[in-house]
Structure formats: C-alpha cells, structure tokens
Amino acid sequence: MEPQILRSLIDARDRAIQKARIAFGNRLDAIEDGRDTADPMTIDMLQKWFDLFREAEEDIDHDIRTIAQDFPIIEEMCAIPGINLILAAKLVSQIDITRANTVSAFWRFCGMGVRPWCQTCEKILEAGVEVCPVCKEFITEHRAERLMKGEEAHHSQRAKTYAYQIAVSIIRQYARKKNAYGELYYKSKDYYEGNRPDWEVGRKDNAARRRMIKMFLSHMWVTWRTLEGLPVTEPYVHDKLGHNHRRTPEQFGWNKIAAKTEETKQS
Numbered sequence: 395m396e397p398q399i400l401r402s403l404i405d406a407r408d409r410a411i412q413k414a415r416i417a418f419g420n421r422l423d424a425i426e427d428g429r430d431t432a433d434p435m436t437i438d439m440l441q442k443w444f445d446l447f448r449e450a451e452e453d454i455d456h457d458i459r460t461i462a463q464d465f466p467i468i469e470e471m472c473a474i475p476g477i478n479l480i481l482a483a484k485l486v487s488q489i490d491i492t493r494a495n496t497v498s499a500f501w502r503f504c505g506m507g508v509r510p511w512c513q514t515c516e517k518i519l520e521a522g523v524e525v526c527p528v529c530k531e532f533i534t535e536h537r538a539e540r541l542m543k544g545e546e547a548h549h550s551q552r553a554k555t556y557a558y559q560i561a562v563s564i565i566r567q568y569a570r571k572k573n574a575y576g577e578l579y580y581k582s583k584d585y586y587e588g589n590r591p592d593w594e595v596g597r598k599d600n601a602a603r604r605r606m607i608k609m610f611l612s613h614m615w616v617t618w619r620t621l622e623g624l625p626v627t628e629p630y631v632h633d634k635l636g637h638n639h640r641r642t643p644e645q646f647g648w649n650k651i652a653a654k655t656e657e658t659k660q661s
Contacts, residue, residue, distance in 0.1 A: 399461060403458050467617065468486055471614065476566065477560055491624065494615060561606055578605065579603060
C-alpha cells in the first residue's frame, strides 16, 4: 500500500472529520447543559451529523491502524508509554525518512532546529553564521529556530505540532507509568529551576520539554533509519566535538521489534 495514503487519511481525520465531530458535539453539549437552546428538529439534525462524523472518524481510525502495520517504526513508537498508534501515525505520516540524512536535519524538519544568537545585538541570525554581521562578535550561543520575516520556513508545522503532542502525552503518562523520557523531562526541569533563576517558569518548562522531544526524535531517527536499512551517522556533538556520553534508544525502550526477532531465532 502506498505510504501517501496514511498522510491523506491523517489529513482528513484532523482537518475535517474530527473538527466537525467536535463542533457538533460541543453544540449538543451546550444545549444539554442549558447554555444554548434549539428546537427539536435542529437537535435531531445536530445529532444526526454528530453520529455520522463520529462513525466516519472511527472508520478512518480503523484504516489508519490497518495501514500502520506496514510501518515498523510505528510499532516501535507504540512501545513508549504514552504513545498510541494514532499519535505515532500522525508524526510518521509527515516525514520522508529517506530525506533526513542526519539527526540535525530531522530535528530541524520537526521544528527543533537552532539558529545563531548574538548576545550583544540580542537577535537571531541566519543559519550558519559564525560572526554577527552587525557587531562583528563571534557567535557562542544558539537558540531555538523561529520563523524569520521574508524567509521560507525550514520546518513542518504539523510535524512540530505532532511531536509536541507526543511529548505532552508521554509526560501525562509518567504519573501512571514511569518512563525514561518523562524522567528526562523532570530532571531537566529541576536543573533549569536550580541553574536558571533568571528564566521565567514557562521558559524553564519549554526548555525541559524541548530537550525531551529532541532526545525522542534522535532515537526515532536512528531506529527508523535502521529499520529501513539506511545509513546512520553520529550526532555532531559526538562526531565533531568528541562528546562520549550517549543515551541509546534501547535505554529508553526502543528496538522491541529487534528484541522479539532475536527471541524468535533463539526459540
């Protein structure tokens, strides 16, 4: 089955069917709670279309689950506490893993890229700049990439949104079932609380969440590329800067397929 059909179904689900179902459901709830009124014929019509959109959403979810069986990476993602099949399929549907030759490119496409930051001018500069063109200071800091006026976006907003939704779901699940990504988030948050007293609460939370998302995406990239038989390169900090500390996908619950395959061979 063509991979593009997965994205088409995700688009129909999120951009039309689900939105319509929620809209009709909200109106019905408002009428039931006494926050709105409508005549019996209108209520019947609202209920009819709510039921139709709900059934359509269920049908789409069924087809997405069927198609997802052709994507081993989705099964791998679902092994992580907090990630269900639909949520995994949403992110996978936006990405062509054959085009992401490095983890940095993968991060950037998913909205986790960085840009040079000039501390003197206090502004984001163009990617790749090592010296500020205004004050001539060397760049020593990078910050989260943002859209620049007059410049084409370098990331997929939908991929960024789905990655954020995955992060939220993992963090919520942590209270019920401990997981390595949730632990990384809370440890990072504690670090920023203790070492960044000048940061606002929201910035500390966003930084911790971003760190967790980038770790998750790096593991997703390695696992997906490996499953597809594509080459995997070392991250820049290991390959160029000599950092030795690695957090492997296996330490965070990945590579369940490989483990099951090995068990089958041994049995």
